[in-house]
Every structure is written in C-alpha cells, then in structure tokens.
Amino acid sequence: MLAELVRTDFKLRYQGSVLGYAWSLLRPLLLFAILYVVFVQFLRLGEGVPHFPVYLLLGIVIWNFFHEMTVQSLTSIVGRGDLIRKIRIPRWIIIVSSSISALINLMLNMLVVIFFMAVSGVELMNTSLLLLPILIEVYIFALGLSLLLSAAYVKYRDVNYIWEVILQAGFYITPILYPLSLITNITLQKLIMLNPMAQTIQAARYSSVTHETITGYQIFDGGWYLYIPYIIVAVTFISGLFYFKTQAKFFAENI
Amino acid sequence: MSDLAIKVEDVSKTFRLPYEKNTSVKSAFINVFRTHKKGYQTQKALSSISLEIKKGDFFGIVGRNGSGKSTLLKLLAGIYTPTRGQVHVRGSLTPFIELGVGFNPELTGRENVFLNGALLGFNRKEMQSMYQEVVEFAELERFMDQKLKNYSSGMQVRLAFSIAIRAKSDILLIDEVLAVGDAAFQSKCFEYFRVLKQQGKTVVFVSHDRGAIENFCDRCILIDDGSIVASGAVNTVLKRYNEITLEHIALATSKNTDESKNRWGNQSVEITTAHTYKDGKKLNKYGPYDWIELVMVVKANKKVIAPIYGVTMSRQGESPVFVTNTKIEGVKTADLNINETARVSFKFENIFGNGVYVIAPAVANEDGTAFYDWREDLVKIHISGWGESYIAIHPKHQIKVTNG
Numbered sequence: 151m152l153a154e155l156v157r158t159d160f161k162l163r164y165q166g167s168v169l170g171y172a173w174s175l176l177r178p179l180l181l182f183a184i185l186y187v188v189f190v191q192f193l194r195l196g197e198g199v200p201h202f203p204v205y206l207l208l209g210i211v212i213w214n215f216f217h218e219m220t221v222q223s224l225t226s227i228v229g230r231g232d233l234i235r236k237i238r239i240p241r242w243i244i245i246v247s248s249s250i251s252a253l254i255n256l257m258l259n260m261l262v263v264i265f266f267m268a269v270s271g272v273e274l275m276n277t278s279l280l281l282l283p284i285l286i287e288v289y290i291f292a293l294g295l296s297l298l299l300s301a302a303y304v305k306y307r308d309v310n311y312i313w314e315v316i317l318q319a320g321f322y323i324t325p326i327l328y329p330l331s332l333i334t335n336i337t338l339q340k341l342i343m344l345n346p347m348a349q350t351i352q353a354a355r356y357s358s359v360t361h362e363t364i365t366g367y368q369i370f371d372g373g374w375y376l377y378i379p380y381i382i383v384a385v386t387f388i389s390g391l392f393y394f395k396t397q398a399k400f401f402a403e404n405i
Numbered sequence: 406m407s408d409l410a411i412k413v414e415d416v417s418k419t420f421r422l423p424y425e426k427n428t429s430v431k432s433a434f435i436n437v438f439r440t441h442k443k444g445y446q447t448q449k450a451l452s453s454i455s456l457e458i459k460k461g462d463f464f465g466i467v468g469r470n471g472s473g474k475s476t477l478l479k480l481l482a483g484i485y486t487p488t489r490g491q492v493h494v495r496g497s498l499t500p501f502i503e504l505g506v507g508f509n510p511e512l513t514g515r516e517n518v519f520l521n522g523a524l525l526g527f528n529r530k531e532m533q534s535m536y537q538e539v540v541e542f543a544e545l546e547r548f549m550d551q552k553l554k555n556y557s558s559g560m561q562v563r564l565a566f567s568i569a570i571r572a573k574s575d576i577l578l579i580d581e582v583l584a585v586g587d588a589a590f591q592s593k594c595f596e597y598f599r600v601l602k603q604q605g606k607t608v609v610f611v612s613h614d615r616g617a618i619e620n621f622c623d624r625c626i627l628i629d630d631g632s633i634v635a636s637g638a639v640n641t642v643l644k645r646y647n648e649i650t651l652e653h654i655a656l657a658t659s660k661n662t663d664e665s666k667n668r669w670g671n672q673s674v675e676i677t678t679a680h681t682y683k684d685g686k687k688l689n690k691y692g693p694y695d696w697i698e699l700v701m702v703v704k705a706n707k708k709v710i711a712p713i714y715g716v717t718m719s720r721q722g723e724s725p726v727f728v729t730n731t732k733i734e735g736v737k738t739a740d741l742n743i744n745e746t747a748r749v750s751f752k753f754e755n756i757f758g759n760g761v762y763v764i765a766p767a768v769a770n771e772d773g774t775a776f777y778d779w780r781e782d783l784v785k786i787h788i789s790g791w792g793e794s795y796i797a798i799h800p801k802h803q804i805k806v807t808n809g
Binding site: 151153154155157158161162232233234235236237238239399400402403 | 420479482483484485486498499500502503506507509511512516519520522523524525526529
C-alpha cells in the first residue's frame with residue numbers, strides 16, 4: 151500500500167509536463183546555475199571558502215529537502231481525507247509516503263551534488279561517509295515535525311501559514327546562503343548553531359566538502375550544549391510521534 | 406468467541422460539533438480564556454450498543470437517515486474510535502463505505518486499478534494476476550490507458566465495482582451507497598451479494614431499503630436515535646421498523662395542519678367536524694378488514710338544493726386510493742335550509758395496505774360544478790397489521806387450484 155501511494159505521488163508530481171521526471175534532476179541543476187551566478191560571481195560571498203559553489207548547493211539541497219518534506223506532510227492528512235474517512239488505513243502510512251517521495255527527491259538532488267563535487271575537484275575525505283548519518287538526523291527531525299504539524303493542521307487550519315513564516319525565518323537564520331564566518335558576534339554564532347538545521351548543514355559541509363567549515367563542535371568547544379541540537383531533534387520526534395498517535399483516532403471525524 | 410466475527414461491547418460514540426469550527430489557532434487561544442462558554446455542542450450518535458455477529462452471518466443494520474447506522478459501520482471498520490466501549494473483530498475486514506476510494510482523475514484507468522487494489526489490501530503481484538479479470542468484468546478493455554477524468558461516471562463505477570468484488574477478506578462491511586445506480590448495476594450488486602452468501606462470508610450490510618434487507622439478511626438490528634430498538638429475525642425487526650417510520654411520518658405531518666391552505670369552497674355549506682369511528686367509538690387506528698365509519702357534520706349558511714356529500718381517501722402525500730360520493734352511489738339527499746345541520750356517514754371495509762392515510766370530506770352543489778366546502782387532510786388514520794408491508798391494497802379474494 152505504501153509503495154503504491156508513493157508511486158502515485160510521484161506520477162502525479164510531473165503530470166502533464168513535457169519533460170516529466172527529468173525535472174527532478176533539472177531543478178537542482180538550474181538552481182545551481184542561479185546560485186553560482188548570483189552568489190559566487192556577483193556577490194562574491196564565499197571568498198576564502200574552498201569549493202564555495204558546491205558548499206552552497208549542499209546547504210540548499212538539505213534545506214530544500216527539509217522544506218519540501220514538512221510542507222508536503224503538513225497538508226497530507228487533510229489532503230487524503232477521503233481515504234481516512236472511507237477505508238481502514240494506518241494513518242502514519244500517509245505521512246511516511248509523503249516523506250518517502252521527498253527522500254527520493256533528495257537522493258536525486260544528491261546525485262547532482264556529487265556530480266558537481268567531482269567536477270569542482272572536491273577531494274574525497276574519509277569523513278564523507280558521515281554524510282549519511284547526518285542526512286538521517288535531518289530526516290528524523292523533519293519526520294517529527296511532519297507528524298506534529300500534520301496532526302495539528304487537522305484541527306487548526308492556520309498552522310499552514312504559521313509554518314510558512316517559520317520556514318522563511320529559518321531559511322535566513324540558518325547559514326545556508328552565507329558562510330557562518332560572516333557573522334562576527336560569537337554569541338550569535340553559538341545561538342545560530344543550536345538550531346538542528348544549522349548544525350546538520352554545517353556538519354554535512356564539514357564532512358564532505360571542506361574541513362574549513364565551522365561546526366558546532368568547534369563553536370561550543372566541546373561544551374555540553376554541543377548536544378542541544380540532538381536533544382531538540384529527539385524531543386521533536388518523540389513529541390511529534392506522541393501527539394500524532396493521540397490525535398490519529400479523531401482524524402476521521404475532525405477532517 | 407470462537408464462532409464470532411465481530412463483537413461490540415457497550416459502545417457509545419459522541420461527536421463534538423463546534424458551533425463555529427475552531428479551525429484557527431487564534432480562536433483556540435481565545436477559547437482557553439472563555440471556559441464558561443462552550444465552543445461546541447456534543448451529539449450522542451450512538452449509546453450503549455452491544456451486538457455479536459457470527460461468522461458467516463449476513464447481518465443487516467436498518468434505521469432511518471441519521472439514526473446512527475453509518476456511524477456504527479464506521480466504528481466496526483475502525484475508521485472512528487468509540488468514545489466508550491470496545492469493538493472486537495476477528496479476521497480480515499474490508500469496508501465498502503464508497504466505491505473507488507482513492508481514485509485519481511489524473512491517472513489512467515490501469516494506474517487507478519492498482520492504486521485502488523492496494524488500498525483494498527492487495528499487493529502488486531496479486532493485482533497483476535487479477536488485472537485482466539477486473540478489466541474484462543468492467544468491459545473497459547479499450548479505455549484502460551486513458552485518464553480516469555475522461556471516463557463517464559458509469560464507467561468509473563463499473564471499474565470500481567469490479568475491483569471491489571475481488572476483495573477476499575473474511576468480513577465485508579457494505580454501506581447502502583453500494584446499491585445505488587441504475588437497475589442493471591443494482592442487479593449486479595445483488596448478484597454479488599448472492600455469491601458472498603454462498604461463499605459463507607461474514608457481511609454487515611447497512612441499509613434503509615427493506616427489500617434488500619429482507620432478501621439477503623439472516624439477522625438484523627434496528628437502530629433509532631442511536632440505540633438498538635430491535636434485533637433478531639429479519640421479519641420482526643422490519644415490522645418494528647415500519648412502525649417507527651409511521652410514527653415519525655405522523656409526527657412530522659401533524660405539525661403543519663394549516664387550515665386555510667387546505668380548505669376550498671364558497672362556504673354556503675360548512676363542514677364543521679369529521680371523525681372516523683369503529684363500532685361507534687372514535688378511533689384513528691385500523692387493522693385488516695376493520696369497518697371504518699367516517700362521519701361528517703355539516704351546517705348550511707344559506708339554503709341549498711340537494712347537495713352532494715363525498716370523501717376522498719389518499720395515502721399521505723400521494724394520489725387517492727378511494728373516492729366516493731352520494732351522486733356516484735345514487736344516494737338521494739335532502740335540501741338544506743339556512744342554519745340547518747346534517748350528519749353524513751360513510752362506512753367502508755379496510756382493505757388498504759399499511760400506512761398513513763388522509764380522508765378529505767367535501768360538500769358540493771347539486772350537479773357537482775362548485776364546491777361548498779372541501780377540507781383536505783381533516784382526518785388522518787393509521788393502518789397497520791397487514792403481514793406484507795408493501796402491498797397497496799388487500800381485496801378479499803379466493804384462489805383455486807385444480808390439477809388434471
């Protein structure tokens with residue numbers, strides 16, 4: 151059932167477009183072109199950061215995954231209301247199916263990232279493998295939020311707009327477009343790095359693009375609050391799961 | 406429990422109906438501080454339902470609209486969670502609340518078959534092996550690679566139905582919506598029910614259609630206002646169902662007897678009262694072959710010559726079943742002087758089928774060209790007690806069979 155839902159999602163995504171599935175690859179490619187022209191050629195933001203275009207792209211790709219997954223899942227329960235009200239279907243399958251289609255997109259995007267890594271001569275490091283657990287952390291964080299938001303959306307329809315604003319703000323307070331070194335205030339740097347998204351994006355860059363990335367480890371100098379981002383991820387996931395579970399019983403009547 | 410398929414123990418379901426749906430965070434926030442005024446009203450959809458359905462039963466649930474029968478079905482299906490009590494289900498279960506759940510107009514017929522099949526619990530392999538049968542049964546071979554949005558609604562239903570009947574669960578929950586559609590489709594549905602019965606599947610069938618219940622169900626329950634009012638053999642439950650339906654019709658119509666609208670005539674003669682009697686006693690409930698006597702009292706407001714007195718009896722809201730008057734029957738009537746009254750009695754045998762009837766008494770001039778007074782719905786009677794509920798009239802008759 152899960153496989154069939156994911157397949158449907160995917161078929162519908164590029165329904166009616168001439169290039170179809172090719173868009174899954176074309177989108178990150180075009181995005182990369184834009185980033186390269188604007189941030190590398192015009193703004194010259196990343197001077198001093200080796201392989202800045204790839205560095206930028208990796209950040210964007212991870213953020214886009216997080217954005218896409220939470221936004222899609224948020225409306226997924228309400229959007230699939232017909233199924234929930236008419237057949238016996240485990241509610242979590244709907245969230246997982248929308249998360250899997252976001253994951254597939256992430257994989258395709260990562261192919262593009264790897265391609266550009268090879269082109270711009272990024273050296274393969276023995277930390278590169280860490281990328282996988284880092285992406286898993288992002289996935290768990292996004293999944294927890296998806297469960298929380300989608301269940302809340304059934305009851306309160308303006309969760310949608312609130313989340314949009316939060317995402318917008320998150321995009322700017324996370325060092326995605328700019329290197330963290332651009333911020334000179336050290337306290338501010340620390341605050342920014344408490345955000346799991348900042349922590350994961352920086353860690354991903356550190357492990358697979360260049361060691362000249364500031365990570366949480368360096369900033370907090372090994373202090374205990376180094377673990378705060380992980381705690382946030384864990385708490386989000388568990389509370390999301392719990393809230394979803396208690397609310398799921400009433401989805402059919404509340405939608 | 407070994408031979409039970411479904412066991413429902415003391416289940417209640419209460420819905421919270423918000424006055425104005427609290428779908429924004431702001432109003433939820435405000436309501437936290439306004440605890441004295443509830444933002445919702447609770448509606449008890451079902452209260453203390455207990456029932457047992459045996460394996461292989463074809464079990465019916467009847468009730469009027471809004472009685473809670475669909476809610477019960479959704480509770481059995483696990484779509485709703487009971488507020489109180491428990492539902493135990495043994496074996497795999499497929500609910501058919503609607504045909505073609507999850508059909509997507511943007512996908513082709515083929516893709517929709519696989520999607521819908523998956524939602525019914527088939528894996529891809531099973532679907533592939535039965536795909537050909539599904540398409541053939543739906544008679545849609547030529548259309549399978551077209552998008553569903555280009556199908557006619559009849560084609561969609563056919564496709565959905567031919568997938569649905571493949572379901573091989575032990576227990577099937579079927580809502581009455583399955584049995585809508587044209588006559589050909591209905592007969593297909595009923596054919597399917599027959600097959601299910603032969604296979605010995607457990608079926609729970611919700612309907613307000615007496616005929617379908619009578620034809621297929623072994624046992625049934627009657628739900629009214631959220632509780633079980635009758636259960637057991639189909640005949641007795643349906644009898645009770647008829648009574649309940651009649652009561653509700655009577656209740657609904659007794660409220661709107663607006664005199665002026667239901668009265669015609671120039672009032673030269675006025676009908677002052679009219680009642681029905683049985684053996685001289687005022688009564689409005691009658692059984693088979695009872696003698697019904699309708700008595701009307703009239704008063705003349707001016708002098709009239711040889712008026713015609715008549716009655717029209719109709720099933721509530723329908724065309725007349727019985728009409729008679731003094732002219733048809735050749736009964737001579739005397740002139741009426743001003744302020745003179747007359748008592749007119751009509752007596753007839755009750756051969757009419759169960760239901761609510763209205764009797765309209767009337768007075769007309771001597772040649773029947775103008776009405777003095779016609780009072781629609783003045784008298785209302787209930788007829789019940791006939792064994793076969795759907796037969797309109799029951800004339801006394803004889804049957805003779807001679808062999809050879």
